[in-house]
Structure formats: structure tokens, C-alpha cells
Amino acid sequence: xxxxxxxxxxxxxxxxxxxxxxxxxxxxxxxxxxxxxxxxxxxxxxxxxxxxxxxxxxxxxxxxxxxxxxxxxxxxxxxxxxxxxxxxxxxxxxxxxxxxxxxxxxxxxxxxxxxxxxxx
Amino acid sequence: xxxxxxxxxxxxxxxxxxxxxxxxxxxxxxxxxxxxxxxxxxxxxxxxxxxxxxxxxxxxxxxxxxxxxxxxxxxxxxxxxxxxxxxxxxxxxxxxxxxxxxxxxxxxxxxxxxxxxxxx
DNA sequence: TCCTATGTTCGATGTTTATGAAACATCGAA
DNA sequence: TTCGATGTTTCATAAACATCGAACATAGGA
Numbered sequence: 001x002x003x004x005x006x007x008x009x010x011x012x013x014x015x016x017x018x019x020x021x022x023x024x025x026x027x028x029x030x031x032x033x034x035x036x037x038x039x040x041x042x043x044x045x046x047x048x049x050x051x052x053x054x055x056x057x058x059x060x061x062x063x064x065x066x067x068x069x070x071x072x073x074x075x076x077x078x079x080x081x082x083x084x085x086x087x088x089x090x091x092x093x094x095x096x097x098x099x100x101x102x103x104x105x106x107x108x109x110x111x112x113x114x115x116x117x118x119x120x
Numbered sequence: 121x122x123x124x125x126x127x128x129x130x131x132x133x134x135x136x137x138x139x140x141x142x143x144x145x146x147x148x149x150x151x152x153x154x155x156x157x158x159x160x161x162x163x164x165x166x167x168x169x170x171x172x173x174x175x176x177x178x179x180x181x182x183x184x185x186x187x188x189x190x191x192x193x194x195x196x197x198x199x200x201x202x203x204x205x206x207x208x209x210x211x212x213x214x215x216x217x218x219x220x221x222x223x224x225x226x227x228x229x230x231x232x233x234x235x236x237x238x239x240x
Numbered sequence: 241t242c243c244t245a246t247g248t249t250c251g252a253t254g255t256t257t258a259t260g261a262a263a264c265a266t267c268g269a270a
Numbered sequence: 271t272t273c274g275a276t277g278t279t280t281c282a283t284a285a286a287c288a289t290c291g292a293a294c295a296t297a298g299g300a
Contacts, residue, residue: 012138045258046259047278048261049259051277051279090207159246167290189297190245
């Protein structure tokens with residue numbers, strides 16, 4: 001599980017990591033600085049694909065994944081990114097918010113926990 | 121030759137266009153706001169490949185290509201980008217300058233015009 | 241009209257990427 | 271130790287991408 005140091009981060013790799021709606025959605029989700037549980041993340045893809053996207057973000061240095069026992073927690077490396085590429089993340093986040101990119105990505109808790117009413 | 125209006129520009133498409141060293145090099149070259157002749161651009165790729173890269177940038181809305189007679193002139197759409205995605209281009213340019221990304225891309229005039237001395 | 245310079249487009253090729261299913265590895269609980 | 275939950279990795283596939291050379295289109299000039 002690779003986590004590049006700030007000086008190892010490559011600009012075009014970061015931009016490439018952010019050139020996908022699902023990944024931008026994930027970044028937006030983590031933009032509040034809170035660490036999120038892997039299973040808490042909802043995206044309209046298979047879990048192997050979600051794992052792939054999280055790896056692209058992680059490898060580029062955008063996110064950090066922490067393992068605790070059998071589960072993982074993901075967080076945005078906002079500070080590292082701000083130091084390495086000042087202004088970049090903010091610009092992307094504001095643009096993404098403005099266009100509501102990656103809206104299909106969400107948290108289990110945001111809707112399901114409430115909507116998922118006792119059916120049947 | 122498509123040139124998207126600012127409102128038609130797509131964030132992830134712009135980021136994708138900027139996720140290649142050669143294209144970043146081209147953008148850096150145009151960052152001074154000057155329009156450059158196509159033939160003036162030097163990149164370590166075949167001209168068909170260069171044409172391809174310029175098209176990716178153009179399609180994303182990063183550059184504008186103007187045709188005049190039999191030749192073309194390329195310019196950075198800095199203002200349009202700044203309005204559509206505030207701060208994004210500057211952040212990318214500063215990061216790219218800091219890492220000297222796309223250094224293989226240059227202008228004919230920068231070296232050749234001087235080096236290209238009367239041989240023989 | 242014919243030639244030439246300038247880019248674009250097309251066709252082919254090899255690489256990378258996104259995707260999902262299935263197998264796997266790991267850790268905690270029973 | 272066996273089971274179950276949680277992600278990762280592997281495998282396969284289809285699409286996208288970077289690259290080049292060759293063919294093409296166009297606009298001036300001879």
C-alpha cells in the first residue's frame with residue numbers, strides 16, 4: 001500500500017487521478033477532512049472497481065488509507081497536497097462543487113441509514 | 121475544429137487534458153499569453169502526434185487554434201479558463217513550473233534560430 | 241494548372257484504463 | 271480452528287489513449 005511522500009507526488013499523475021468523475025466524487029466526499037470508513041463509501045460501481053479508484057487516488061498521493069483490523073479508513077491528504085501543489089485541490093474542489101461532479105458518489109449514512117426503513 | 125464555450129467545458133476533461141507531460145509543456149509554452157505558430161512548436165513526437173495533443177487541449181477548451189491561410193496559430197484560453205475554473209490554471213502552471221514538467225517541449229525560435237547557423 | 245508547405249485525418253499497433261466476477265488474504269468472532 | 275466480514279488482487283474484456291507513418295485536404299505560389 002504505497003503512499004508517496006509529498007516530494008514524490010507527480011503533478012500529471014495527480015491530475016490524471018482527478019480526471020474521473022467517480023474519483024472526484026470521492027475527493028469531494030472527503031473534502032470536509034473527516035476520515036471515512038471504506039464501507040461507508042457508496043459509488044455506482046463494483047467493490048473491486050471502487051478499490052481500484054481508491055488505489056489510483058492513493059498512489060497519486062491524493063488520499064491516505066489506514067487499515068485498522070479488518071477494515072480501512074480513507075482520508076484526503078489535503079495538507080500534503082496544499083504544500084506540494086498550492087491551490088490545486090481547492091481549485092478542483094470548487095469547480096467540482098460548482099458543477100456537482102461525482103454526485104453519484106455518497107455515504108451510506110447520508111441516505112440509506114434513514115431511507116433504509118424496515119421494509120416488508 | 122471544436123472550441124467549447126466556457127459553460128461547455130468539463131472539469132474532468134480539462135484535468136485529463138492536463139494529465140500528460142507534453143500537453144502541460146505546451147500549456148506552459150503558451151502561458152505568456154502570446155499566440156504561437158504551429159510550426160514554431162517543438163515536441164519530441166511526430167507531427168501527427170503533436171496534432172493529436174493540440175486537439176485534446178483544444179477540445180477540452182484549454183487552447184484556441186486559429187487558422188490563417190495554410191497555417192495555424194495556437195493560444196492559451198487563459199481568461200476563459202479563469203472564469204470557468206478559477207485558480208485551476210494558475211495552480212497547475214505553478215506546479216508545472218516548479219517541477220519543470222514538459223521541458224522537452226519548446227519553441228523553434230528558442231534554440232534553433234540561433235543554433236541553426238549557416239551550415240556547410 | 242501543378243507544385244509545395246502546412247496541418248489534419250486515417251489505419252495500425254501497443255499500452256493503459258475502467259469494469260466486474262471470482263479468488264484470495266486478513267482479521268476478529270464464535 | 272472454522273466462519274464471516276472486509277478489502278485487495280487476479281483475470282478477462284472492452285474501451286480509451288499515445289504513437290507513428292501514410293494518405294489526405296487546403297491554400298498559396300510558380
